[in-house]
Amino acid sequence: MLLVFAAPLPATAQRADESADRNGRKSWAAVALGRVEPRSRELRLGAATAGRIVEVLVRPNDTVTAGEILVRIEDTEARARVTMAEAQAGARERARDDQSAPRGSGERRRAEDALVEAEQAALAARDAFDAATIERRRGGDGDEAAIARARQALVQASERLRRAEAELARLRATGDTPLPNRTEAEWIAARAELALAEAGLEKTRLRAPIDGTVLQVAARRGELGSPSAEAPLVVLGDLSGLRVRAELDERDIAQVRVGQAVVVRANAFQGRDFAGTVASIAQTVGPGGMAARGPRRQADIDVLEVVVDLADPGPLKVGMQVDVYFRQENAAPK
Numbered sequence: 235m236l237l238v239f240a241a242p243l244p245a246t247a248q249r250a251d252e253s254a255d256r257n258g259r260k261s262w263a264a265v266a267l268g269r270v271e272p273r274s275r276e277l278r279l280g281a282a283t284a285g286r287i288v289e290v291l292v293r294p295n296d297t298v299t300a301g302e303i304l305v306r307i308e309d310t311e312a313r314a315r316v317t318m319a320e321a322q323a324g325a326r327e328r329a330r331d332d333q334s335a336p337r338g339s340g341e342r343r344r345a346e347d348a349l350v351e352a353e354q355a356a357l358a359a360r361d362a363f364d365a366a367t368i369e370r371r372r373g374g375d376g377d378e379a380a381i382a383r384a385r386q387a388l389v390q391a392s393e394r395l396r397r398a399e400a401e402l403a404r405l406r407a408t409g410d411t412p413l414p415n416r417t418e419a420e421w422i423a424a425r426a427e428l429a430l431a432e433a434g435l436e437k438t439r440l441r442a443p444i445d446g447t448v449l450q451v452a453a454r455r456g457e458l459g460s461p462s463a464e465a466p467l468v469v470l471g472d473l474s475g476l477r478v479r480a481e482l483d484e485r486d487i488a489q490v491r492v493g494q495a496v497v498v499r500a501n502a503f504q505g506r507d508f509a510g511t512v513a514s515i516a517q518t519v520g521p522g523g524m525a526a527r528g529p530r531r532q533a534d535i536d537v538l539e540v541v542v543d544l545a546d547p548g549p550l551k552v553g554m555q556v557d558v559y560f561r562q563e564n565a566a567p568k
Contacts, residue, residue, distance in 0.1 A: 268478040268480030271477055273473075274471055275479075277469065284459065299445055305440040306439060326417075352391070480558040482537055482539075489560060498510050
């Protein structure tokens, strides 16, 4: 007996088949393969400097606040550099103060001193915020009200610092403001060295760039962390809303527009439709990068990225592969 097996349809043929109803009429303007992602996309966070990981403060599914420390890298050398730079800056400042200011530079000096005070206040506020959030992550008696107060104080200190920087920049740009003398210049250079040392210390702290949810944690205490986009220590995303990033066959570009209604379907939830709307359409066409599985893998097909906002993602999870059906304009819901 001869057995005959039908070969699976390629992706484009499957989509053409899915786009037609039983009467042969086209019921969808286009169909595309997509993946569910957070509103912010997945943020793959790596170490800013190489070093031994000394503490991992978060776990998957933790919610975090922008600016919160997620991972700490060994910082003994960085702290020593800050201490040395602080001593140098302090000595240069005393030498500057012991010398009379050049004529007409009093306002500039006051602005420089105000900037130093603002910088110190911002560092103190950040340290207080770090202490409050780390205490909570370590399982201590982290008070949410105290954390909120520390966050607000940090915001206010950062705004004060921004204003002080702007005022000093304005004065330095004024043509009639005298240039720093040698002692003042040495102090300014010492302050710059301190800023570099503090920036080096900050690189040992991996912080959350946004409010969001921890999706993955690859960091392990005792391991060596290194700057690498391919091996992030933490993956973060804003799950307050989910999107679908779809790859539309370039031949269907004319059928899709921003604001168009779509239906999203996932194999994991057979018979359930998820409504969405086209939020944006890329301006460039290129090779497909989505890892379709099995016979649906696209090859040698140029695609256009289309982002779809989901009205209610329901049980859909980040990373799920879905099919996106673009409705015909003025078509009645199916």
